[in-house]
Amino acid sequence: MYDNNLEMTGLLLTAEIYNKIEELQVDDLFADLRKQYWDIKEKTVKRPIVVTINDLQELYDIKDPDKVIKTLPFLEFEEFGSTIRITVLDLAVKWIAKHEQGIDYIKSNPVLAYYYEKNHSLDVSYEESKQDNEPKEVSRQWADSLISQIGNQKDGEDLLKLVHVMVPEEIDQTIDKLVLNQDQKDEVNKMIKAIQFRDYLKRIGLLEIGKLLFVGPPGTGKTSTARAMSAKLELPILEVKLSMITDQYLGETAKNIDRVFDLAKKMNPCILFIDEFDFLAKTRSSDENAALKRAVNALLKAIDEISLIKHRVLLIAATNHPQLLDSAAWRRFDDIVDFPLPDTNMREAILKIVISEIEGSFDPEEIAAITDDYSGSDLRMVVREAVLNALMEERTILTQDDLIRAVGEFDKRTALKYVPIDNR
Ligand SMILES: Nc1ncnc2c1ncn2[C@@H]1O[C@H](COP(=O)(O)OP(=O)(O)OP(=O)(O)O)[C@@H](O)[C@H]1O
Ligand SMILES: [Mg+2]
Structure with missing residues (x-):
């Protein structure tokens, strides 16, 4: 330049x-x-x-x-x-x-x-x-510096196996490539403001901000939104799946939880993204025992003790099974963000984004009308199938028919899908 x-x-x-x-x-x-x-x-x-x-x-x-x-x-x-x-x-x-x-x-x-x-x-x-000016937290080098430090500590290497660290410069997902409803957009903007005015919030003692629970069926953009927020807010993101840190020896689980939260505090400012947040709750209903209770308590306590305002850690948890969470878990979040299945207009908008780079002429409105109950990720899969099918015929230019056929195949496959017993 x-x-x-x-x-x-x-x-x-x-x-x-x-x-x-x-x-x-x-x-x-x-x-x-x-x-x-x-x-x-x-x-x-x-x-x-x-x-x-x-x-x-x-x-x-x-x-x-x-x-x-x-x-x-x-x-x-x-x-x-x-x-x-x-x-x-x-x-x-x-x-x-x-x-x-x-x-x-x-x-x-x-x-x-x-x-x-x-x-x-x-x-x-x-x-x-x-x-x-882009802050240092955007770069891989910054994360690597911290990771190398933590890796040298006792158990550091094991800890890093539990957590997946990504930095803004590596994240392709942007907010504008996601179709969000007004509530979701407001939530993202609220967090941007909270981070921008952190000193002010601290001064007036408003500390209960920055713990979000994303709730919604699979493929509705929870993970993508968390990552897009990382890019937008220029904060690294630490991703953990609760199933991954739940050890077969439950006693270790409480320890793992504490270590993950400590890591997030060390990496600050950052986003801590806890996926499958219902995992411990799910285990609880099937086999109640003292070690499990300790693990759940450790998780709740860790959430209580982390703060965006004090520690500069934005906590985002995500779940597909909100009904499994009890009130003690719900209470810990200051905002619940709903990720519903997209309605017709949203589906049309998602399709437009997904096909934007593909050559051909399409009518996304028509596809949106025949894809009730499809998630954003289902729509992505439909388009991928259409592209692959066309490639089998050596075509890189697609037609509306390709998309309609892919929807038909997707519907057939969904009907065949194994339905787990407790969802029948
Ligand atoms: N609202 C949306 N707008 C644009 N793309 C979407 C939307 N929802 C989902 N997608 C696309 O679907 C794919 C899967 O989304 P994502 O992994 O974020 O879903 P999720 O809610 O985290 O699902 P899960 O509960 O299974 O973890 C992504 O590639 C994403 O781009
Ligand atoms: Mg996800």
């Missing part, structure tokens, strides 16, 4: 200023720089940042850095030509300010915005550019 000279000078100036001004934080560095100089052990970018020829080649694909550097009078090689630094800071500062893309570049870089706001007449704001 920016020309090489600007990016190179910008990088060097950012390094120079970050090295000097202790007040600047690692979150003030732009993402590419942070990734290049990230120290996995220290979980930060250590000072001083030293820029090498190699860095420039890796970051900006600059072929002949030596040539470029010679054209800029304020840059100089050091240490036998392997590192580069700025000789006259003021010249570099003025050069960027005069560059035609200079102001845009400074606005995209909180370290520079900080410097120019204080020392120059340019109209830039540190606060504003910081808001647009």
Whole structure:
């Protein structure tokens, strides 16, 4: 987006200023720089940042850095030509300010915005550019730093087998690719605001916020919404399935629960997503015993003791079987978000999203009308079948008939599906 000279000078100036001004934080560095100089052990970018020829080649694909550097009078090689630094800071500062893309570049870089706001007449704001800058929690490196630390602790490795950690930069699911009803949208927005105004909420003592229970049949977008929130809120997400942390020796289960919640507190800010939340409740009804009660109590207590406002952990639990949960479990959540099967309009909207990249002409409204009781995931499966069937005939352009046929096949298969005894 920016020309090489600007990016190179910008990088060097950012390094120079970050090295000097202790007040600047690692979150003030732009993402590419942070990734290049990230120290996995220290979980930060250590000072001083030293820029090498190699860095420039890796970051900006600059072929002949030596040539470029010679054209800029304020840059100089050091240490036998392997590192580069700025000789006259003021010249570099003025050069960027005069560059035609200079102001845009400074606005995209909180370290520079900080410097120019204080020392120059340019109209830039540190606060504003910081808001647009991606925080470190978005990156895999951040999660890996924490994971490597935890992995080194006693039982750390076992713990990491129970939890699946994803970071925003790895998540493809976006909110706008999900069809949500107004309640669901409101809930997502409420959490965005709660995180944004966390300090305020803390100050006024409003701590009971940030525990959500997603309730709904399979394939209605619970997991997808939790992941999309991770991407949207720029928070890593820790996913656990309650069945996975329920040990055959139930005594271990309570311990596992505590360890998972501790991990979430260590990874903060983050989302802790507990799937199959009914799992322990389900076990309880079939075989009541003291160890199981302890496990359930450990879970309830852990939920009580975690807070978005205090620990910066957003808790989301999901269940397909809300009827299995007792009032003690329900009470712990400050919001219940319903994920019903999509109605006709929602089905049409979901279909439109799923087929948006597929060539052909379709009438999603007609398909929506014949897919009562289909979940979002069922609709995805229908389209996948249609695509595969067309591929069998070497076609990549689909027709409405392909979709209708796939619905027919899906209905046949659903009718054949094994129905478990307690659902009959
Ligand atoms: N409302 C929706 N809008 C768009 N896509 C949807 C919607 N609901 C489900 N899907 C799609 O269906 C697939 C499965 O959804 P997801 O895994 O989020 O469901 P779930 O509610 O977590 O199901 P389960 O209870 O079985 O875990 C995803 O690929 C998702 O994109
Ligand atoms: Mg799910």
